[in-house]
Amino acid sequence: MAYKAIIFDVGDTLLEHYPSENQIYIDRVKHLGFSVNNELEAKIAEAITTAAHEQIQKEQDGESRMSDDDFTIMLDKAALSCVDNNNKDELLSKLRSVSIPEQKLKIIPGILEVLQAITNKGYRLGIVSNHRKWLPEFLKEIGLACFFELIIVSDVVGVEKPDVRIMHLVLNELNLPASSCLYVGDHPFDVLCAKNAGLDCAWLTPSNDSLPDSIPYKEDFKIQKLQEILIYI
Numbered sequence: 001m002a003y004k005a006i007i008f009d010v011g012d013t014l015l016e017h018y019p020s021e022n023q024i025y026i027d028r029v030k031h032l033g034f035s036v037n038n039e040l041e042a043k044i045a046e047a048i049t050t051a052a053h054e055q056i057q058k059e060q061d062g063e064s065r066m067s068d069d070d071f072t073i074m075l076d077k078a079a080l081s082c083v084d085n086n087n088k089d090e091l092l093s094k095l096r097s098v099s100i101p102e103q104k105l106k107i108i109p110g111i112l113e114v115l116q117a118i119t120n121k122g123y124r125l126g127i128v129s130n131h132r133k134w135l136p137e138f139l140k141e142i143g144l145a146c147f148f149e150l151i152i153v154s155d156v157v158g159v160e161k162p163d164v165r166i167m168h169l170v171l172n173e174l175n176l177p178a179s180s181c182l183y184v185g186d187h188p189f190d191v192l193c194a195k196n197a198g199l200d201c202a203w204l205t206p207s208n209d210s211l212p213d214s215i216p217y218k219e220d221f222k223i224q225k226l227q228e229i230l231i232y233i
Helices: 021-031 038-060 068-080 088-095 111-120 135-141 165-174 188-196 226-231
Strands: 005-008 015-018 104-107 124-129 150-153 181-185 200-204 221-223
Touching: 005 165, 021 038, 021 068, 038 068, 038 188, 068 088, 111 124, 111 226, 124 165, 135 150, 150 165, 165 181, 165 188, 181 188, 188 200, 221 226
Parallel strands: 005 124, 005 181, 124 150, 181 200, 200 221
Antiparallel strands: 015 104
């Protein structure tokens, strides 16, 4: 067994939001009275994903993190770029009065079975997540916490990915060298942080993307769903 521990991200790796970000911005376009068919839904989803990824790359290159309000405006603009209308500024203004629905979290289907299979193989499991203080208690409530030896949350420890110090914390807690740990996450920052800290990294990217040029590493494994990690461990 090459690894002794598997460390996981949480958002879009173990848990997913509902409604999804794609659905939120599709619904915002519908709210303006546009008829949205499957083709337009796909275009909107691609546009907001591209916009979000471009912003991530800017932040990786040193730009300040965008506020939540500005991020919403950016994604509204991306969604509206997919519809034929000459009054984009007016439509954008109308959307300012349309609230973003609260997103809730649920376990991604099949995750419990994957975690049980990894546990049965004898691996130690941990979590390193850029998240809020309430995450550990929430994971207990939904039956996920029992799989993990430790849960490190940025809002608790005061440092977040891609700062390698958050990975050093998990290595110190596990008392393991980086070379014996695999990190699994969906964000380019996950790859950057893990590789900078000396861990191997499995990048979960359902759309089979490539890492942005600003990431000076390649993922060790690319997977489109978490179940595929069982092939490599």
